Amino acid sequence: MALELQSITKTFGGIVAVDDVSLTVSEGKITSLIGPNGAGKTTLFNLISGFLKPDKGAIYYNNHHRLDGLPPWKIARLGIGRLFQDVRVFDRLSVLDNVLLAENNPCENPFLSLLQRKKMRRLEKENIKEAGRWLEFVGLSDMRDTLAENLSYGQQKLLAIARLLMGRFDLFLLDEPTAGVNPTMVKPILGLIRRFSNEGKTVIVIEHNMMVVLEISDWVYFLDDGMVVSSGLPDDVLRDATVRKSYLGL
Amino acid sequence: MNYILHLLVLLTIYLILSFSLNVLVGYTGLLSLAHAAFYGIGAYTSSLLMIKWKVSFPLALLAGVGMAVLLSLLVAAPSLRLKGDYFVLASLGFQVIVFNVLHNWATLTNGPLGIPGIPKPSIFGVKISSIPAFLAFSSILSACCIFILVGILKSPFGRTLKAIREDELATLALGKHITAFKIQAFVIACGIAAVAGSLYAWYVTFIDPTSFNLNESIFIIAVVLVGGSGNIKGPVVGTLFMILLPEILRFLRIPDTVAANARQMIYGALLIFLMRYRPQGIAGEYKFE
Numbered sequence: 001m002a003l004e005l006q007s008i009t010k011t012f013g014g015i016v017a018v019d020d021v022s023l024t025v026s027e028g029k030i031t032s033l034i035g036p037n038g039a040g041k042t043t044l045f046n047l048i049s050g051f052l053k054p055d056k057g058a059i060y061y062n063n064h065h066r067l068d069g070l071p072p073w074k075i076a077r078l079g080i081g082r083l084f085q086d087v088r089v090f091d092r093l094s095v096l097d098n099v100l101l102a103e104n105n106p107c108e109n110p111f112l113s114l115l116q117r118k119k120m121r122r123l124e125k126e127n128i129k130e131a132g133r134w135l136e137f138v139g140l141s142d143m144r145d146t147l148a149e150n151l152s153y154g155q156q157k158l159l160a161i162a163r164l165l166m167g168r169f170d171l172f173l174l175d176e177p178t179a180g181v182n183p184t185m186v187k188p189i190l191g192l193i194r195r196f197s198n199e200g201k202t203v204i205v206i207e208h209n210m211m212v213v214l215e216i217s218d219w220v221y222f223l224d225d226g227m228v229v230s231s232g233l234p235d236d237v238l239r240d241a242t243v244r245k246s247y248l249g250l
Numbered sequence: 251m252n253y254i255l256h257l258l259v260l261l262t263i264y265l266i267l268s269f270s271l272n273v274l275v276g277y278t279g280l281l282s283l284a285h286a287a288f289y290g291i292g293a294y295t296s297s298l299l300m301i302k303w304k305v306s307f308p309l310a311l312l313a314g315v316g317m318a319v320l321l322s323l324l325v326a327a328p329s330l331r332l333k334g335d336y337f338v339l340a341s342l343g344f345q346v347i348v349f350n351v352l353h354n355w356a357t358l359t360n361g362p363l364g365i366p367g368i369p370k371p372s373i374f375g376v377k378i379s380s381i382p383a384f385l386a387f388s389s390i391l392s393a394c395c396i397f398i399l400v401g402i403l404k405s406p407f408g409r410t411l412k413a414i415r416e417d418e419l420a421t422l423a424l425g426k427h428i429t430a431f432k433i434q435a436f437v438i439a440c441g442i443a444a445v446a447g448s449l450y451a452w453y454v455t456f457i458d459p460t461s462f463n464l465n466e467s468i469f470i471i472a473v474v475l476v477g478g479s480g481n482i483k484g485p486v487v488g489t490l491f492m493i494l495l496p497e498i499l500r501f502l503r504i505p506d507t508v509a510a511n512a513r514q515m516i517y518g519a520l521l522i523f524l525m526r527y528r529p530q531g532i533a534g535e536y537k538f539e
Contacts, residue, residue: 049423051419051422071422071427072419072422072423073422073424073425073426073427073428074425076422076423076424076425077425081423082423084419084420084423088417088419088420088423089420090412090413090416090417090420091416092412092416092535092536093409093412093413093416097409097412100406100409101409101410101413101421101424101426102424103406104424104425104426105406107405107406107407108405108406108407108410108426108431109407110402110405110407110434110438113401113402113405113406113407114398114401114402114405117401120405120406124405124406127406163424167424167425
């Protein structure tokens with residue numbers, strides 16, 4: 001298993017946001033989390049990526065790394081990358097700098113950057129080359145010197161994806177990757193998600209667009225009121241009477 | 251002529267201070283009210299070593315930097331885990347503590363009477379005592395500090411600091427240990443401020459706690475905010491503007507009795523005007539929020 005959540009509970013004051021959730025995510029597969037607003041999907045992402053600590057339960061990555069209790073930066077370094085719902089690109093940095101930031105390497109040590117200037121410059125050159133490749137991959141290579149704040153929302157999503165690619169993560173947490181983007185951008189984004197999976201990467205997607213869920217998911221979890229109500233193959237979950245009634249309004 | 255050279259020496263000292271504070275304010279988004287404290291730590295450490303133990307100036311300079319680095323680590327480790335306003339308050343607390351130590355530990359610092367007779371540095375037995383020679387010396391030291399800071403800020407380290415300034419959560423999600431980055435930025439800024447302190451002490455040959463109080467910290471912040479932060483030219487413009495402004499004000503023929511107060515009021519009014527109409531400063535790229 002790439003990821004396993006065991007009886008995770010998270011409360012905020014008296015409100016139970018995640019209630020005894022257990023789920024597993026298979027390696028190299030695309031798993032979707034669906035459910036109404038407030039079901040606890042983004043809270044689960046926050047728990048997996050370390051931005052929140054569970055009150056109860058355990059989270060395991062690749063069977064042996066226990067994630068709960070680790071700070072977010074350590075979890076990211078274990079290979080878990082996150083695309084935020086509100087994108088969170090670095091507005092006043094260039095597109096190229098946004099992508100380069102995903103690289104964690106010795107160039108970031110201020111003392112090494114002074115003492116080993118030649119070596120660091122060579123490393124940085126290689127990083128710029130790789131970042132350029134990923135920008136080309138998402139179709140933003142012409143905008144590498146543009147400030148991220150000047151990109152359209154859809155382009156910012158592509159930039160955030162390029163940043164994930166640069167980070168060489170093995171597990172991607174994608175929070176509504178197609179929400180708010182121009183319909184013409186949806187296809188390229190789905191293509192990228194499929195490509196992650198084809199390359200053996202594991203993907204967990206939060207998505208409200210059921211067409212997208214049906215198109216890309218290998219497995220679906222339906223959450224409501226912080227609990228897993230249903231899970232299975234996409235067709236089966238979307239045919240589930242509870243899901244149809246409480247979420248799809250059918 | 252000597253007066254112009256004196257202004258140029260002051261410019262070299264304030265360039266070091268504004269560039270080093272820019273690492274925190276403009277690049278990392280941290281407002282430190284303790285910059286004058288580290289400026290003072292450099293000045294007092296090197297002066298005391300040179301007077302009491304006859305230490306040579308390069309060693310005294312290094313010791314001043316070392317002391318500032320050590321104390322900044324002690325301040326940074328707990329306070330940089332604090333966010334936003336809490337860090338500002340923690341730095342204010344440190345500034346107040348340092349001022350009180352300098353003011354009250356009379357057996358070491360001579361208290362409010364200050365330390366007179368600080369020796370000028372000498373190179374190969376030649377004392378740098380004339381103003382032109384000191385200007386050359388301070389220009390070289392200032393250029394070295396700026397070279398180091400610009401090198402660091404233009405490296406991937408500077409880019410990560412900017413990312414922290416823009417969005418801490420997104421930076422964490424990319425695997426950056428942001429507290430470690432902030433601590434490094436703080437230590438570098440404080441260590442370099444200590445160099446300015448030593449230079450000031452050697453130049454004026456007398457220091458007392460009032461040169462390193464909260465007003466001085468606020469003045470250095472004003473230099474950075476007026477000039478603009480987050481890039482290289484902002485601190486240069488700010489230093490030129492704020493150090494040369496009193497000279498410009500001479501043309502207004504303000505009576506000497508109120509000149510100092512009038513200067514403070516004009517600085518204040520200028521800050522209010524800039525924050526309202528040009529929050530990124532005259533030549534800066536980052537709007538401090």
